[in-house]
Amino acid sequence: xxxxxxxxxxxxxxxxxxxxxxxxxxxxxxxxxxxxxxxxxxxxxxxxxxxxxxxxxxxxxxxxxxxxxxxxxxxxxxxxxxxxxxxxxxxxxxxxxxxxxxxxxxxxxxxxxxxxxxxxxxxxxxxxxxxxxxxxxxxxxxxxxxxxxxxxxxxxxxxxxxxxxxxxxxxxxxxxxxxxxxxxxxxxxxxxxxxxxxxxxxxxxxxxxxxxxxxxxxxxxxxxxxxxxxxxxxxxxxxxxxxxxxxxxxxxxxxxxxxxxxxxxxxxxxxxxxxxxxxxx
Amino acid sequence: xxxxxxxxxxxxxxxxxxxxxxxxxxxxxxxxxxxxxxxxxxxxxxxxxxxxxxxxxxxxxxxxxxxxxxxxxxxxxxxxxxxxxxxxxxxxxxxxxxxxxxxxxxxxxxxxxxxxxxxxxxxxxxxxxxxxxxxxxxxxxxxxxxxxxxxxxxxxxxxxxxxxxxxxxxxxxxxxxxxxxxxxxxxxxxxxxxxxxxxxxxxxxxxxxxxxxxxxxxxxxxxxxxxxxxxxxxxxxxxxxxxxxxxxxxxxxxxxxxxxxxxxxxxxxxxxxxxxxxxxx
Numbered sequence: 238x239x240x241x242x243x244x245x246x247x248x249x250x251x252x253x254x255x256x257x258x259x260x261x262x263x264x265x266x267x268x269x270x271x272x273x274x275x276x277x278x279x280x281x282x283x284x285x286x287x288x289x290x291x292x293x294x295x296x297x298x299x300x301x302x303x304x305x306x307x308x309x310x311x312x313x314x315x316x317x318x319x320x321x322x323x324x325x326x327x328x329x330x331x332x333x334x335x336x337x338x339x340x341x342x343x344x345x346x347x348x349x350x351x352x353x354x355x356x357x358x359x360x361x362x363x364x365x366x367x368x369x370x371x372x373x374x375x376x377x378x379x380x381x382x383x384x385x386x387x388x389x390x391x392x393x394x395x396x397x398x399x400x401x402x403x404x405x406x407x408x409x410x411x412x413x414x415x416x417x418x419x420x421x422x423x424x425x426x427x428x429x430x431x432x433x434x435x436x437x438x439x440x441x442x443x444x445x446x447x448x449x450x451x452x453x454x455x456x457x458x459x460x461x462x463x464x465x466x467x468x469x470x471x472x473x474x475x476x477x478x479x480x481x482x483x484x485x486x487x488x489x490x491x492x493x494x495x496x497x498x499x500x501x502x503x504x505x506x507x508x509x510x511x512x513x514x515x516x517x518x
Numbered sequence: 519x520x521x522x523x524x525x526x527x528x529x530x531x532x533x534x535x536x537x538x539x540x541x542x543x544x545x546x547x548x549x550x551x552x553x554x555x556x557x558x559x560x561x562x563x564x565x566x567x568x569x570x571x572x573x574x575x576x577x578x579x580x581x582x583x584x585x586x587x588x589x590x591x592x593x594x595x596x597x598x599x600x601x602x603x604x605x606x607x608x609x610x611x612x613x614x615x616x617x618x619x620x621x622x623x624x625x626x627x628x629x630x631x632x633x634x635x636x637x638x639x640x641x642x643x644x645x646x647x648x649x650x651x652x653x654x655x656x657x658x659x660x661x662x663x664x665x666x667x668x669x670x671x672x673x674x675x676x677x678x679x680x681x682x683x684x685x686x687x688x689x690x691x692x693x694x695x696x697x698x699x700x701x702x703x704x705x706x707x708x709x710x711x712x713x714x715x716x717x718x719x720x721x722x723x724x725x726x727x728x729x730x731x732x733x734x735x736x737x738x739x740x741x742x743x744x745x746x747x748x749x750x751x752x753x754x755x756x757x758x759x760x761x762x763x764x765x766x767x768x769x770x771x772x773x774x775x776x777x778x779x780x781x782x783x784x785x786x787x788x789x790x791x792x793x794x795x796x797x798x799x
Contacts, residue, residue, distance in 0.1 A: 248771040301582070302583060307585065307781075369679075492528055493528045496529065496587075499587070500529075500532075
């Protein structure tokens with residue numbers, strides 16, 4: 238049983254919103270995460286939706302502003318909100334908002350000074366999954382979603398691990414990081430300048446090469462102030478060329494904020510719940 | 519037409535979440551507030567729900583964490599989130615979290631140093647109402663609710679102005695401030711030590727003396743860490759003695775946080791919408 242410390246517990250939609258801390262072997266520091274357990278979890282294990290957050294976020298942003306709990310309670314699934322990087326005094330950082338702490342990019346860094354702690358890919362895929370499965374009443378049906386950098390994380394992690402995830406979606410993902418300033422900078426810093434190591438962290442490339450076993454749901458606001466960096470057109474093109482079932486929905490008038498995320502949170506939770514309950518029944 | 523400056527606009531549930539600033543004659547400083555306009559407001563004026571926030575809050579807390587927009591969009595009502603006090607360098611303050619900036623208590627201060635700016639009662643009842651009605655597509659059907667200090671504000675403001683408000687509810691209100699350390703300290707500072715001036719700011723006293731024209735909805739968490747300061751038993755007793763239609767619902771397991779507020783936000787929005795749409799049709 239992994240050792241976790243419960244930092245806070247709040248009753249929410251007849252379930253409970255918890256914030257927990259645990260010593261992470263993968264990241265070499267204590268890591269904080271949040272988990273929402275719906276009321277159905279009192280009767281037995283429930284599916285899990287992983288929500289990966291964007292640049293600058295901690296476990297807290299989507300937990301407080303995403304509006305997922307109401308829908309998770311309705312549909313009987315848990316939601317996990319990991320942090321976006323290791324943190325603390327002994328952890329490398331950068332003055333920029335988009336590198337270092339708060340910007341782990343869901344990769345395993347191979348370059349100094351990031352290599353010792355920045356292993357968010359392994360952390361999310363393996364270690365935190367074990368922690369969650371060991372400590373909470375969840376079953377083996379896991380879906381994954383996320384916003385912006387977290388949408389990138391959700392898509393790339395699912396596409397590389399189809400046996401671990403039954404469903405995948407994203408909110409305004411960084412969809413083609415090998416061709417974007419949101420990506421090239423970070424992949425270069427964390428993985429080095431040999432671009433052949435980058436492709437496994439680009440969902441547009443992964444999707445066109447390997448496809449996905451199910452369908453994919455992506456929402457993207459038409460007035461997103463970061464459209465040029467997100468490059469949803471690359472993902473949409475890859476889906477089309479691959480004949481990949483799924484949809485990239487351009488939502489008129491929406492920007493990159495949590496007002497966008499909360500508006501479509503209900504759609505995504507229902508969509509994952511339908512697929513996860515089906516795979517586990 | 520009142521002069522307002524739009525600070526931000528975000529599309530949300532097919533409506534728009536705005537944050538605005540305007541010069542307040544009542545408070546003698548610029549004041550910030552938020553307003554959510556549901557999609558129905560594009561077709562014509564809609565009713566308004568006023569949400570008054572608690573100690574330490576600005577217009578932003580409930581706007582981002584309360585989860586009201588989804589329900590307001592469903593039911594076709596606007597929601598206004600005022601600040602909880604005047605703010606700025608020329609405005610008096612106190613080191614305590616529960617006095618001064620962030621703690622206006624919805625009264626008109628008569629004592630120094632608070633008298634010049636701390637006039638949140640008049641600001642909410644009169645000035646901001648005019649600003650909202652002049653600048654946004656709202657009709658004359660106004661309801662009012664709030665949390666903690668804001669629940670106190672909502673109840674006392676409605677009970678004293680039944681012609682201005684068609685519905686009133688509260689989340690964990692400070693229900694008997696003349697008998698609580700959340701109240702006696704502030705009423706003494708803002709209004710002076712003559713307690714005869716305090717009663718018009720105590721909803722338990724007002725309700726027992728005057729009643730309310732409609733029914734009242736109050737939600738209170740059973741595990742609220744501030745129950746001793748909130749004194750819902752005084753309000754429940756006043757309702758009973760007055761034979762006042764309404765309900766004080768003790769919600770098992772809920773605390774004082776926004777997880778409590780967001781859980782019951784849908785109930786309150788639906789409840790107000792039913793009454794406000796009825797009065798205006």
